[in-house]
Amino acid sequence: MVHQSSIVSPSSVPSQIFSSAETLSNKLLSDKTSSIIAASLTAVLALLILEQTVYRAKKGSLPGSRWTIPIIGKFANSLHPTLEGYKRQWASGELSALSVFHIFIVIASTNEYTRKILNSPAYAEPCLVASAKQVLCPENWVFLNGKAHVDYRRTLNSLFTRKALAVYLEVQDTITRHHFALWLKTAEEVNHKPQSIMHTVRYLNMHTSLRVFCGKHIPEEAITIISDNYWKITLALELVNFPLALPGTKVWGAIQSRKIALAHLENAAKLCKEYIADGGEVHCMMDQWVKDIQEAKEKAIMDGGKLPREFDDHEMGLVILSFLFASQDAMSSGVIYMFQHLADYPEIMEKVREEQRRVRGGEYSKPITLDMIDNMPYLRAVIKESLRIKPPVTMVPYKATKPFPISSFYTVPANSMVIPSLYPSLHDPNVYPNPDQFLPERWLDPESSANANPKNYLVFGAGPHRCIGVEYTNINMACVMANAVSLMDWRHERTPDSDGVQMIATIFPKDGCLLDFTPRNE
Numbered sequence: 001m002v003h004q005s006s007i008v009s010p011s012s013v014p015s016q017i018f019s020s021a022e023t024l025s026n027k028l029l030s031d032k033t034s035s036i037i038a039a040s041l042t043a044v045l046a047l048l049i050l051e052q053t054v055y056r057a058k059k060g061s062l063p064g065s066r067w068t069i070p071i072i073g074k075f076a077n078s079l080h081p082t083l084e085g086y087k088r089q090w091a092s093g094e095l096s097a098l099s100v101f102h103i104f105i106v107i108a109s110t111n112e113y114t115r116k117i118l119n120s121p122a123y124a125e126p127c128l129v130a131s132a133k134q135v136l137c138p139e140n141w142v143f144l145n146g147k148a149h150v151d152y153r154r155t156l157n158s159l160f161t162r163k164a165l166a167v168y169l170e171v172q173d174t175i176t177r178h179h180f181a182l183w184l185k186t187a188e189e190v191n192h193k194p195q196s197i198m199h200t201v202r203y204l205n206m207h208t209s210l211r212v213f214c215g216k217h218i219p220e221e222a223i224t225i226i227s228d229n230y231w232k233i234t235l236a237l238e239l240v241n242f243p244l245a246l247p248g249t250k251v252w253g254a255i256q257s258r259k260i261a262l263a264h265l266e267n268a269a270k271l272c273k274e275y276i277a278d279g280g281e282v283h284c285m286m287d288q289w290v291k292d293i294q295e296a297k298e299k300a301i302m303d304g305g306k307l308p309r310e311f312d313d314h315e316m317g318l319v320i321l322s323f324l325f326a327s328q329d330a331m332s333s334g335v336i337y338m339f340q341h342l343a344d345y346p347e348i349m350e351k352v353r354e355e356q357r358r359v360r361g362g363e364y365s366k367p368i369t370l371d372m373i374d375n376m377p378y379l380r381a382v383i384k385e386s387l388r389i390k391p392p393v394t395m396v397p398y399k400a401t402k403p404f405p406i407s408s409f410y411t412v413p414a415n416s417m418v419i420p421s422l423y424p425s426l427h428d429p430n431v432y433p434n435p436d437q438f439l440p441e442r443w444l445d446p447e448s449s450a451n452a453n454p455k456n457y458l459v460f461g462a463g464p465h466r467c468i469g470v471e472y473t474n475i476n477m478a479c480v481m482a483n484a485v486s487l488m489d490w491r492h493e494r495t496p497d498s499d500g501v502q503m504i505a506t507i508f509p510k511d512g513c514l515l516d517f518t519p520r521n522e
């Protein structure tokens with residue numbers, strides 16, 4: 001008997017051969033797939049082990065998680081930073097470590113380490129945030145270092161002389177009064193229901209900055225467009241962003257906004273040059289800049305000396321962009337907290353008003369001058385204290401350009417981010433007793449520990465990159481607050497979030513600071 005299965009018809013032979021071949025090839029394929037999967041898994045595992053090994057080698061003995069979350073590290077924390085989170089990080093050690101998207105980060109919490117980073121240009125340079133070069137353009141002067149930076153900055157210092165600041169103050173005063181009139185009108189329209197001042201102050205600030213920087217060389221509608229778009233730049237200022245600037249990401253949005261702003265700034269530079277060449281007077285920063293160059297050129301031609309450096313429209317646009325970038329969020333934060341502090345401390349508000357009466361003799365419609373501000377020591381102490389207690393910039397990310405022996409026991413690896421923290425120095429109880437209390441008087445006593453330790457007052461940083469706009473900021477804040485206390489009353493609706501802090505590039509009250517304004521008829 002022949003087993004059924006052994007009967008092989010001629011026609012079934014090839015199909016049997018094929019099916020066996022198929023089985024064989026499937027087997028081979030599945031073997032190949034399995035080996036590819038196995039190899040891939042091994043490679044991934046090796047990379048993960050390497051990632052952890054590199055992280056642990058870089059971290060050395062510093063406090064910080066023993067393991068880093070694969071690939072993204074502490075990305076989630078950097079997306080939603082909180083002051084409480086940073087306070088915990090600062091409390092964990094004088095130097096502490098973390099990693100985000102393979103960027104190794106060392107955070108310094110003490111005054112000594114912070115100042116060391118800020119004053120070591122041979123080892124570290126500011127990188128602002130990881131996306132800053134994409135947003136501000138890599139060729140922006142703020143990314144220069146060493147001698148090139150010092151030389152460039154020297155030419156820009158002439159934009160912040162007392163003479164130039166007096167011109168800007170006229171603009172600041174006019175625009176501030178214009179905005180306050182709008183605020184009072186809006187307050188009536190909303191039946192005096194307190195409103196968040198987050199965006200109203202930001203708009204006041206942007207309007208002031210653009211008119212001070214570019215004067216009439218920028219049209220009114222461009223100011224609204226730049227202001228509306230600028231928020232996208234603010235939102236992209238995270239310590240570390242998603243690494244690729246793909247459409248839809250925050251960094252991509254910020255780059256589009258920068259393109260819009262820069263086009264307007266370059267055009268303003270072009271118009272300004274034509275205006276000064278036609279014999280125009282100085283009314284803004286760009287005018288001052290172009291006029292300085294024109295005068296230096298004329299002098300050089302007369303004396304046969306060296307011709308001054310010229311700046312093309314793109315370069316001028318980038319400098320103004322860097323000023324907008326540096327000031328918009330920080331100044332808004334500073335001004336918003338001033339409004340909140342004065343509302344919450346009525347006895348301090350009253351002293352500020354007393355000083356205004358004395359200096360301005362009740363003539364509040366007269367523009368504020370630099371001499372008047374010089375005679376307002378109490379207001380200046382209030383501004384100093386408000387910026388201390390709520391420093392707009394809590395940290396300034398730097399990048400180690402080479403291995404940086406920051407202490408006898410630790411060297412920051414090259415290409416790491418190394419972050420000096422400003423906040424802890426400004427809340428050091430040994431220098432500022434009751435550090436969380438708003439006490440402007442601590443600045444009025446020449447013997448106070450606050451005045452005896454200027455190295456702790458790091459609101460504007462320190463070293464070669466210390467803020468170029470310090471005087472500009474103090475004058476603008478004085479102008480805004482002197483006019484505010486004289487022309488308006490305001491009521492703060494306190495909420496459970498009023499004392500909470502939200503970090504969006506700089507710091508703001510968590511509830512946006514809800515205020516109602518009424519005119520003041522003194």
Ligand code: HEM
Nearest residue numbers: 323326327330331334393460461462465466467468469473
């Ligand atoms: C409340 C307001 C402001 C605060 C708290 C502030 C704070 C700072 C801080 C902390 C730095 C980094 C310093 C460092 O690395 O040591 C800085 C740099 C800078 N700030 Fe300001 N700033 C303010 C307003 C302004 C304004 C109004 C301008 C321009 C008009 C400005 C222009 C700059 C520039 C250009 C730099 C970089 C300087 C350089 O790299 O040489 N800032 N600022």
